[in-house]
Amino acid sequence: MTTQTPSPARYSLAADEYLFVEVSEEMALDAFFRALSITQRLRALALPGIIEICPANASYQVRYEPDLISAERLIEILKSLDDEVAAQRERTLETRVIEVPVLYDDPWTRETLMRFRDRHQDPSGSDLDYAARINGFSTPAGFIEAHSASPWFVSMVGFVAGLPFMYQMVPRERQLQVPKYLRPRTDTPKQTVGYGGCFSCIYSVRGAGGYQMFGITPMPIYDPDGGQPHIDDSMIFFRPGDIVKHRAIDRATHDRLQADAEAGRFRPRVAPFTFDLDAFEGDPDATAIRVKEVLQ
Amino acid sequence: MTIDVIKPGLATSVQDLGRTGYYHLGIPPSGGMDQRSLRAANLLLGNPEGAAVLECALMGPELRFDERRCVAACGAEMVPKVDGQPQPLNEVFEVPAGATLGFDFVRAGARLYLAVEGGFDVAEKLASRSTYALGGLGGVEGRPLKAGDRLATLPAVTPPRPGRRLPEALLPRFAKHYRLRVVPGIYDHRLEAASRERFYAETWAVASEADRIGYRLKGGSSLSFLEREPPFGAGDDPSNIVDACYPIGSIQVPSGSEPIILHRDAVSGGGYAMIGTVISADMDWVGQIQPHQQVRFEAVDLEQALAARREYRDTLEALRRMP
Numbered sequence: 221m222t223t224q225t226p227s228p229a230r231y232s233l234a235a236d237e238y239l240f241v242e243v244s245e246e247m248a249l250d251a252f253f254r255a256l257s258i259t260q261r262l263r264a265l266a267l268p269g270i271i272e273i274c275p276a277n278a279s280y281q282v283r284y285e286p287d288l289i290s291a292e293r294l295i296e297i298l299k300s301l302d303d304e305v306a307a308q309r310e311r312t313l314e315t316r317v318i319e320v321p322v323l324y325d326d327p328w329t330r331e332t333l334m335r336f337r338d339r340h341q342d343p344s345g346s347d348l349d350y351a352a353r354i355n356g357f358s359t360p361a362g363f364i365e366a367h368s369a370s371p372w373f374v375s376m377v378g379f380v381a382g383l384p385f386m387y388q389m390v391p392r393e394r395q396l397q398v399p400k401y402l403r404p405r406t407d408t409p410k411q412t413v414g415y416g417g418c419f420s421c422i423y424s425v426r427g428a429g430g431y432q433m434f435g436i437t438p439m440p441i442y443d444p445d446g447g448q449p450h451i452d453d454s455m456i457f458f459r460p461g462d463i464v465k466h467r468a469i470d471r472a473t474h475d476r477l478q479a480d481a482e483a484g485r486f487r488p489r490v491a492p493f494t495f496d497l498d499a500f501e502g503d504p505d506a507t508a509i510r511v512k513e514v515l516q
Numbered sequence: 517m518t519i520d521v522i523k524p525g526l527a528t529s530v531q532d533l534g535r536t537g538y539y540h541l542g543i544p545p546s547g548g549m550d551q552r553s554l555r556a557a558n559l560l561l562g563n564p565e566g567a568a569v570l571e572c573a574l575m576g577p578e579l580r581f582d583e584r585r586c587v588a589a590c591g592a593e594m595v596p597k598v599d600g601q602p603q604p605l606n607e608v609f610e611v612p613a614g615a616t617l618g619f620d621f622v623r624a625g626a627r628l629y630l631a632v633e634g635g636f637d638v639a640e641k642l643a644s645r646s647t648y649a650l651g652g653l654g655g656v657e658g659r660p661l662k663a664g665d666r667l668a669t670l671p672a673v674t675p676p677r678p679g680r681r682l683p684e685a686l687l688p689r690f691a692k693h694y695r696l697r698v699v700p701g702i703y704d705h706r707l708e709a710a711s712r713e714r715f716y717a718e719t720w721a722v723a724s725e726a727d728r729i730g731y732r733l734k735g736g737s738s739l740s741f742l743e744r745e746p747p748f749g750a751g752d753d754p755s756n757i758v759d760a761c762y763p764i765g766s767i768q769v770p771s772g773s774e775p776i777i778l779h780r781d782a783v784s785g786g787g788y789a790m791i792g793t794v795i796s797a798d799m800d801w802v803g804q805i806q807p808h809q810q811v812r813f814e815a816v817d818l819e820q821a822l823a824a825r826r827e828y829r830d831t832l833e834a835l836r837r838m839p
Binding site (some may be wrong): 232235236238239240242244245246247248259271272273274275276277278279280281283285286313361371376377379381385392399416417418419424425427442444454455456458460490492505516 | 524531536538539540541542543555564579598641642643648650651652653700701747748749750751752758759760761764765766783784786787792793794796797806810818820821824825
């Protein structure tokens with residue numbers, strides 16, 4: 221258990237229906253963990269008047285019906301949940317590990333990124349070349365290895381339907397960081413593996429985007445038509461708190477998995493997992509090894 | 517009974533009151549941007565208040581009815597026409613079998629709500645028929661209408677009464693300039709004090725990028741954010757934050773230049789600081805502002821927002837009780 225007292229959360233009224241709560245101004249795993257734990261407890265209380273509960277990277281938001289619960293009362297409840305989370309002896313989370321197959325440096329994102337070179341920091345190379353160079357790797361392969369070796373926390377689901385923001389589970393000094401495009405693109409292929417700031421993401425639908433593009437996954441993650449057996453009635457695969465492990469695949473594997481997905485036969489590799497924040501903070505590499513092992 | 521879409525209009529989509537419970541997964545509420553007009557059109561016809569209607573932005577569609585049906589059009593002033601003959605707004609009228617319903621150009625407001633007796637029948641997705649185009653969900657194939665689409669309707673619950681009209685007191689009053697009430701907050705402490713004052717003092721104009729996702733505003737001075745060491749994960753621009761959820765109605769100002777008010781098809785989150793939120797009672801009006809119209813923001817507190825909310829509720833009650 222850490223002895224450090226966390227800084228108090230900041231509560232801000234967003235007009236009469238929303239409450240915005242900033243747990244930390246900077247991104248950190250413990251801030252995410254705290255926001256997720258508070259929102260999970262709030263959901264479990266099933267209070268009348270609570271309409272939407274949205275955990276984010278280092279903050280969360282609640283939409284409420286002020287005729288049923290006042291902002292004042294809601295803040296009181298959230299503060300006591302925050303105290304409860306701070307006081308708990310074990311900081312653990314029952315979650316799942318998901319393997320995401322990725323064809324890095326694929327032809328589709330490459331074709332797209334070439335069309336938007338004028339909006340990029342380095343028009344002479346690819347997004348991967350640029351990301352590798354500024355993160356100190358001599359080749360893109362080194363960057364791909366770093367991206368696919370570590371586990372990632374799904375720290376927020378959103379922007380558009382079902383898009384996971386993923387936070388790298390390594391000490392801060394080893395975290396990959398890549399700025400967003402200078403100006404956003406108007407096109408991004410569906411299921412592109414993207415990167416902006418310290419977050420990796422998977423674009424759930426085709427559309428505009430500002431994150432760098434490194435590859436594509438054949439795994440469906442948003443299912444508005446209901447044909448994918450691994451996605452439930454919410455149509456969305458990812459949940460905040462999921463742990464993701466990327467696996468580099470070749471073109472032949474991609475094409476086989478893509479055909480599976482199109483036929484509604486795709487089954488992701490998923491395993492239950494108990495995440496322990498204190499154990500992770502003590503030895504991040506040991507957690508990474510456990511994540512790999514549960515997928516075997 | 518089918519209604520054929522001859523011309524789709526500029527941006528016409530099937531909407532009801534929207535869906536709740538999925539915003540944490542990135543699926544926004546959607547639903548009619550002017551919920552009051554949507555409800556009014558349904559209530560006039562005797563439909564369930566939240567039946568699916570067509571939301572028609574700026575330029576209406578042309579629709580051919582294969583059977584006689586009663587309809588009601590509320591919201592923006594686009595005069596309906598049956599085979600070229602003008603029909604009243606805010607009043608139940610009949611469209612005969614084989615007739616074509618079209619609309620005149622828009623005189624005031626931005627969105628008209630066309631309800632048909634029984635309501636439009638598209639599949640419910642996540643407990644709503646509303647179209648969320650960004651996610652390809654709901655409505656007709658998850659998109660605005662196209663020429664050649666064929667719409668079905670549900671049976672009427674109560675027989676509609678042609679000639680039934682909204683009482684004078686409940687008609688929308690469109691303005692040339694709008695005043696939107698905003699509760700300042702979220703990240704407005706990151707603005708320089710002079711910028712914060714100017715934001716509320718200056719007149720803004722709605723840009724051409726004004727749709728169901730959000731309304732972009734122009735014409736005011738750029739806003740300055742306080743200098744700072746960027747927090748880890750936030751990004752280098754002073755308007756960046758660690759990606760967070762965006763409330764519907766929140767106002768963000770990417771790079772300090774052009775404020776954006778998010779509406780019902782909002783992107784659910786992102787990395788731009790929000791400096792306040794339009795109160796719920798004024799959100800219907802946002803959806804009725806045309807590009808190039810002028811807007812001013814007025815800072816209010818929670819008590820004022822709640823009082824406006826009660827007034828809004830009273831108006832809905834009056835709609836439900838209309839003769």
